[in-house]
Amino acid sequence: GIQVEQSPPDLILQEGANSTLRCNFSDSVNNLQWFHQNPWGQLINLFYIPSGTKQNGRLSATTVATERYSLLYISSSQTTDSGVYFCAVIGLYNFNKFYFGSGTKLNVKP
């Protein structure tokens, strides 16, 4: 299967700070998604980004598929950004499952 590694595993920020979360994957993919898991355990879709760059408010993401990594940028962080951020990929030749990373646990302090 595809190995998905996320870094850092834990991140503590002061409100207002910026951060970059990284996702490395071990094989070619045709789907990459970023999720935010809120305190209630729900997985919130952030980005569908198999390649290129997207922005949504204070969040943006970039995937460089040829180099097998994706970055999630959070600017001007807020306490509501706290939670776990997951990267998940689907391989180029097998549509049957996502491979999830272990997540980055973000704690934004007021």
Add this chain to the structure above:
Amino acid sequence: EPEVTQTPSHQVTQMGQEVILRCVPISNHLYFYWYRQILGQKVEFLVSFYNNEISEKSEIFDDQFSVERPDGSNFTLKIRSTKLEDSAMYFCATKWSGDTEAFFGQGTRLTVV
């Protein structure tokens, strides 16, 4: 935005009982998945379903588990005889085709006591 709906949101069950978790996929989606997440751990793949049959299943998905689309719309996960270690958050996901965005439901928290 389109939505995948899961019911119930939380279920508590006695060990050994059967549970059925339900998912209403987005209407034109063709690929369906179940994942689970034990508290504090990674999200794990259970099973994928396409064209009314299982496409792939993980080692976790043993004979105690089954999936079906009984009425062509709802997608269900049945656990026949629950164990304590089945306590987890279960997520349904659906997508239209192999290389499109997947949408996850809000999850069902299953607690086996």
